[in-house]
Amino acid sequence: MQIVTKRQAAPPDLPRLIQDVLAELGYNVDAAAVAEQVRRLDIGLPAEDEFSVVCAWLGKCQLLHKLDQHQVPISSKQEFQVPDLLAKFSTQTSKTPVLIEVKSKNEPRLSFRPDYLERLQNYADLVGMPLLVAWKFHTVWMLFEVRHMKKAAKNFNITLNTAMQENLLCSLAGDVAYKIGAGAGVHLRFRKDKLLSSEKTEIGYVEQWAMTIDDVYFTNSEGGRCTDLDGEVQSLFTAWDLDEKEEHADTHVHRHYVAGAEGMQFAHTTLVQLLNWESSSDERPHWRGLLRKEQVTANVTDFAAALDMAFRKKVVSHIFYTQPNALPDFLKPSV
Structure with a gap:
């Protein structure tokens, strides 16, 4: 017997309920702004979860877990950005795990601001681990080394074509096409x-x-x-x-x-x-x-x-x- 859990529809007065809870907690913030932050998390976090499930299912993943991004001191955020995931695959010839930043974007180009990329790389250099990017384009996942992102006029970019050519999902995680x-x-x-x-x-x-x-x-x-x-x-x-x-x-x-x-x-x-x-x-x-x-x-x-x-x-x-x-x-x- 299969048990299916359905998600409950959001109540029509959800913004007011959020505002009431914030008031009870003593926070004087905009409920709409909080709702937007929650919406953005709902976009980002499921992508991390999906990629984690994909890696586990493909069969070459020995360990994968999320990295806690609550860092101290607060001033360290100016220099370091903690990536989303840490992973170790049986296909690696090195003992060092890899770091993975997860993104979901349906445009045929992925872009990182220079300061954002620098903070990610600073963290990778600090712990001595390779830095990879997992990119979901519509229904297709790609995994590539961050070094393949090249500086354009302002940001560091990678095209869909280059990301597919440098895709590690098969050789590292066990993906195949058939x-x-x-x-x-x-x-x-x-x-x-x-x-x-x-x-x-x-x-x-x-x-x-x-x-x-x-x-x-x-x-x-x-x-x-x-x-x-x-x-x-x-x-x-x-x-x-x-x-x-x-x-x-x-x-x-x-x-x-x-x-x-x-x-x-x-x-x-x-x-x-x-x-x-x-x-x-x-x-x-x-x-x-x-x-x-x-x-x-x-x-x-x-x-x-x-x-x-x-x-x-x-x-x-x-x-x-x-x-x-x-x-x-x-x-x-x-x-």
């Missing part, structure tokens, strides 16, 4: 049991039937039936955009959900698709709650193993392991 082979899919056969109604229209007869599903089967990219696909491989179809086709015969209706020739998907975007499939609501995944779970998805316990099995069964036709143009020192083989 493709379900054209022709692989799931097929359902409905037996027509009883005609309920028939009406003649301008385009022909419209019929309603009582039907029973009497056959369900999967095919691989060669068109052959797969009779022994386990549940985890079958779940890959739920996270892929399949083409639909329907055929009618005298005794049956056939529905086909088949992968086309185009398309490629990252493992980390598949995670969101799987979570949406498993959820009975249309709300976004609750990343903070998922951080506390040992198993993130209900239907896939080991995505890498499922992908490998799907490749051997010829359901997945391609698996891509990407490397950054410039391999960082903490991923280079030790000599």
Whole structure:
């Protein structure tokens, strides 16, 4: 049994309630300004939680935790900025963890002010750890060394193109890109049991039937039936955009959900698709709650193993392991 927790809608008088609480606490501040700060936190913190869940799910993360950003003395904030996360991955050839600053921005360029970047780098230099940036662009995550951000007229920028070329999510965290082979899919056969109604229209007869599903089967990219696909491989179809086709015969209706020739998907975007499939609501995944779970998805316990099995069964036709143009020192083989 699946238990779904739904978020309660905000009351219409929420600003007044916030103002009442602030008054009780003795704070003379603008409730609207507080609400805006909370809204901005709701944008930033879920991105950190989502990236943390993604790294844990991909399977190469040994440790990842948030860094407490309440620092003293207050004057230190002029020199140091504590990054969002500290992480250690099994793929690293160095013993030193990495620092990660998390950003979510849907414009094709990410920009840091010079003073902001300097404070982040000062902290990284202080503790002697590499500084990385995790950038969520719409649904796609990228992870790159901060040194790839270049000074423009005023700020330090990185384009989407450069961030993808220097993406470490595969080589460091275990992400892959893959493709379900054209022709692989799931097929359902409905037996027509009883005609309920028939009406003649301008385009022909419209019929309603009582039907029973009497056959369900999967095919691989060669068109052959797969009779022994386990549940985890079958779940890959739920996270892929399949083409639909329907055929009618005298005794049956056939529905086909088949992968086309185009398309490629990252493992980390598949995670969101799987979570949406498993959820009975249309709300976004609750990343903070998922951080506390040992198993993130209900239907896939080991995505890498499922992908490998799907490749051997010829359901997945391609698996891509990407490397950054410039391999960082903490991923280079030790000599």
